Amino acid sequence: MLDQEMREPLFDYIDENFGKIRILEEKTIRGSRADVLGVLDGYFVGFEIKSDQDTYERLKTQVKDYDRFCDFCYIVVGASHRKHVAEHVPEHWGILVVTEDGVEMDRGADDNPNARLEEQITLMWKRELHSLLQLNNGPKYTNMSRQFIAGKLLEKVDHDRLKRQMTDLIFERDYTIFDDQPTIAEKKERRKRVVRVKKAVSRKGQAADRARAHTSHYIGKRKAKRK
Secondary structure, X not given: OOHHXXXXXXXXXXXXXXXXXXXXXEEXXXXXXXXXXXXXXXXXXXXXXXXXXXXXXXXXXHXXXXXXXXXXXXXXXXXXXXXXXHHHOOOOOEEEEEEOOEEEEEEOOOOOOOOOHHHHHHHOOHHHHHXXXXXXXXOOOOOOOHHHXXXXXXXXXXXXXXXXXXXXXXXXXXHHXXXXXXXXXXXXXXXXXXXXXXHHHHHHHXXXXXXXXXXXXXXXXXXXXXX
16 A cells, blocks of 8 residues: 555544644654644644555654654554564554554554653744743744744743643644745745846946946046057
């Protein structure tokens, strides 16, 4: 079974068994890309998908990254991996198997002792970090970086309270605010056009300067007269 074929039954299983949840797909966490990241009330759940065509080559690194980010972790595999997958993930990871008949849980996930709030807070947008400051009566830090604001929140706010506030804000997150904004590719192309225009203007300016050098009203160094 292929990755894309596994996702639909997985999402159905998540909807049926996890209650209120917001799903983020292909989210970068540390050095890995989480296939599915679930945001629940006060905690994060990661799902790493290994289809029947996938190997375990990158899994060791992925496990470390998921473990630093997610409060609960699951590996979701095709039936061909069922026999040996437990050998490749820690005991606190859950195991879900996707078959033609649906999703089966071979092992439940336990609380991950390695999750770090300082990793999870990197998921927040800057506007959300400012909302967290406001919720906790903190300074505005208007011109400070995301990293600085996140550090202050981690330092000043109770972590259980902060995590619940974070997940609440992600539930309310509205991606439509970016619908009318240019994509990264469009921004890059726009910057290229600006540079081209600036170069063209510069060349025109240089040509104009050269032209002005031969007019009587140009104020500047006179060319030495030829003898």
